[in-house]
Amino acid sequence: MTSFIMRRIGLAAIILLIVAILLFSMMHLIPGDPTVVALGPRSTPEMREAFREMMGLDQPILKQLALFLGRLAEGNLGEDVWSKRPVLTMIFEVLPYTATLAVASFLWAVTLGILLGCFAVVHHGKWPDWLIGILSVGFVAVPSFVVALYSLLIFAVSLNWLPAIGAGTPGDFISQLKALVLPSFAIGLGWVGYVARLVRAAMIEAMGENYTRTLRSFGVSERRIIFRYALRQALIAVLSVIAIGFGGLLTGSVFAEIVFSRPGLGKMTYDAVMSRNYPLVMGTVLVTSGLYVTCMIIADVVTAWIDPRVRSAL
Numbered sequence: 001m002t003s004f005i006m007r008r009i010g011l012a013a014i015i016l017l018i019v020a021i022l023l024f025s026m027m028h029l030i031p032g033d034p035t036v037v038a039l040g041p042r043s044t045p046e047m048r049e050a051f052r053e054m055m056g057l058d059q060p061i062l063k064q065l066a067l068f069l070g071r072l073a074e075g076n077l078g079e080d081v082w083s084k085r086p087v088l089t090m091i092f093e094v095l096p097y098t099a100t101l102a103v104a105s106f107l108w109a110v111t112l113g114i115l116l117g118c119f120a121v122v123h124h125g126k127w128p129d130w131l132i133g134i135l136s137v138g139f140v141a142v143p144s145f146v147v148a149l150y151s152l153l154i155f156a157v158s159l160n161w162l163p164a165i166g167a168g169t170p171g172d173f174i175s176q177l178k179a180l181v182l183p184s185f186a187i188g189l190g191w192v193g194y195v196a197r198l199v200r201a202a203m204i205e206a207m208g209e210n211y212t213r214t215l216r217s218f219g220v221s222e223r224r225i226i227f228r229y230a231l232r233q234a235l236i237a238v239l240s241v242i243a244i245g246f247g248g249l250l251t252g253s254v255f256a257e258i259v260f261s262r263p264g265l266g267k268m269t270y271d272a273v274m275s276r277n278y279p280l281v282m283g284t285v286l287v288t289s290g291l292y293v294t295c296m297i298i299a300d301v302v303t304a305w306i307d308p309r310v311r312s313a314l
Helices: 002-029 034-039 045-054 061-073 087-122 127-141 144-158 173-207 210-217 222-251 253-259 265-274 278-306 309-313
Strands: none
Touching (some): 002 278, 087 278, 210 222
């Protein structure tokens, strides 16, 4: 198990290195003078030269890449162009908001998706199964930003049940919880459909295995087989997809954070792109990629721990 974990960590490190190199290359392939883009067309030559030296743009491209990777190895993501604050410090200030939003979306989406999938299996071939199938496809098909806009119009503007913008009053748990409902709903609704369909398909496949036929021959009830044996087998198959879903929730929070004016990685990335703040853009993208890869490692390790056969396959 230790060697398996080390292999996954090594693969993750390679992936992040490739992401860093590609991101560095994309930043330098953007047409135009980055100093003019960052400082504006009215900046003086002296301002541009000082900015170019501060960002290391006066060095050869390979040396810039080496310096960039060296800073990353030390955990240094650079400084914000405008505030001169460390990028990593700024990211850590908003990361809890994005993590809270992603976890809230993930928990209720997975819980509701598993319940719907199990309910569809219990009523397999009947009208509840068909209804859940239609709803699941509908949940997946509707874009998250559309759900965000309509939920904002209905529950915040028309009914005035929930706050429209912000992350709630600091220190007030109820206020923060209310502000979390609509964004988490907008992000997590699509994954309810994914999880429900995956759980249903995996459980139906498990119900046709030889061990379930043996359990039936010993008189074990159908509901016990479904919830104790088939569901466990289905969760192993769904676990990796759920981890990808959590990474997707992290990266997909940008729409909810913009629509609901919440602080977070998504909104910070958007603001940094609009202001051409390249160090902040690269920092937020790299941190988001690191979180995504971490989710995948955790999913692989948990899957291998539950099913030892996976260790030799991955």
